[in-house]
Amino acid sequence: MDYCPAIPVGAGFIGSMTGYVDCQARVLGSGAWQALAAPGSTLTVVLTGFLTIFIALIGYNLLLGRSMTVREGTLAFVKIGAIFALSTGWPAYRTLVYDLVTDGPAQLVAEIGPRAGLAGADGTLVQRLDLADQALTRLAILGPGIPPPDARSDIPPPPFGGFDSFALGGSRILFGLTAVGGLGIVRIVAGLMLALGPFFIAFLMFESSRSLFEGWVRVLGGAALAAIGVSVALGLELALLEPWLGDVLARRMANEALPAASTQLFVIACVFSMIVAGMLFACARVAAAFRLAPLGRILPVLQEEPVNHTPRALAEAGSREKAGAPPSRAAVVAGLFTTVDRREARDAAVRNESAAAAAGRAPAPGRSSGSPGAPVPVGRSFTRRPHARVSAIASRRDTHA
Numbered sequence: 001m002d003y004c005p006a007i008p009v010g011a012g013f014i015g016s017m018t019g020y021v022d023c024q025a026r027v028l029g030s031g032a033w034q035a036l037a038a039p040g041s042t043l044t045v046v047l048t049g050f051l052t053i054f055i056a057l058i059g060y061n062l063l064l065g066r067s068m069t070v071r072e073g074t075l076a077f078v079k080i081g082a083i084f085a086l087s088t089g090w091p092a093y094r095t096l097v098y099d100l101v102t103d104g105p106a107q108l109v110a111e112i113g114p115r116a117g118l119a120g121a122d123g124t125l126v127q128r129l130d131l132a133d134q135a136l137t138r139l140a141i142l143g144p145g146i147p148p149p150d151a152r153s154d155i156p157p158p159p160f161g162g163f164d165s166f167a168l169g170g171s172r173i174l175f176g177l178t179a180v181g182g183l184g185i186v187r188i189v190a191g192l193m194l195a196l197g198p199f200f201i202a203f204l205m206f207e208s209s210r211s212l213f214e215g216w217v218r219v220l221g222g223a224a225l226a227a228i229g230v231s232v233a234l235g236l237e238l239a240l241l242e243p244w245l246g247d248v249l250a251r252r253m254a255n256e257a258l259p260a261a262s263t264q265l266f267v268i269a270c271v272f273s274m275i276v277a278g279m280l281f282a283c284a285r286v287a288a289a290f291r292l293a294p295l296g297r298i299l300p301v302l303q304e305e306p307v308n309h310t311p312r313a314l315a316e317a318g319s320r321e322k323a324g325a326p327p328s329r330a331a332v333v334a335g336l337f338t339t340v341d342r343r344e345a346r347d348a349a350v351r352n353e354s355a356a357a358a359a360g361r362a363p364a365p366g367r368s369s370g371s372p373g374a375p376v377p378v379g380r381s382f383t384r385r386p387h388a389r390v391s392a393i394a395s396r397r398d399t400h401a
Helices: 013-036 042-063 070-088 090-116 125-142 149-154 163-195 197-205 210-253 261-288 295-302 311-323 329-358 392-400
Strands: none
Touching (some): 013 090, 013 197, 042 070, 042 197, 070 090, 090 197, 090 210, 125 210, 163 197, 163 210, 163 261, 197 210
């Protein structure tokens, strides 16, 4: 397994520190994934258990009478295949997730940087940060200089004694902390999430645990977006600081006193430190608003069939629309009971009206033809009678004739 070398003595601190953190994040993301994907690891046990539970739930639903449609079965097989391909296949995981998170932000900054005037957008951001740190060190050695006696009356006094040394040293500390901390935080977080990615991908198998997968995607997306934001902020700081440091160092080497340089440098360092912190917070809030749509809502749109405008196809589509969706099983059973009840009530009404017509009297007023009459003994409601049935309309006609 590859290990990252220690920080070499005498090299640029920001470049060495950033390179070491980046190397550790990459090793963490790739090495831990390969250890988890090995046979007999914790991940394989978890995946086997999840798959067993998933198939058992499908069988349990089938035993309870819930049929599984072709669409649901296809989605289940697609979900299982995608989970196992990303959790156990390094080529697929590296192409779709690892390279996208680790190399995608740098490629995007390289595309938008030249048009936006960002310093270091061509891949030299870390080297230019090192050069700026060395210039700050040189300026701290030279100091702001002592103005001549005749010009001291026009210079405001420092806030406290020794402020110039504090401002120059504090500016260098803030600059290095912003550069190394901003880039290091996002890369370590991305490396950890990439290392634990197979576990979170396995949580996609169940709807109740899908929120854990969404949270993992949010963190990865926030880390990638924060890497872009921090690179942009540091590029803007370099675009301002490099010419300013070049001018100040040239004037100081000419023994020109610059008493306001320490204050200006301290303000620049503080402002861009707050900008980087705000950029990290904004990227985290944007990533927190991400929501993953269920696969069942996406596939019908992607698999939409072309419309056939032939007369036969239009007629079939119209008949399907009139027929509507097929009723549920509960609706079918309820309809059967309702049909039996209506049939019994209709037969009872016909028998009562036939008996009244045979006795030579009309049915009682106010009673509808569909209402049941006198109670019928049990077992005689479906007995066939030898004489023919007489309809209600015929009985009324004979009665009033």
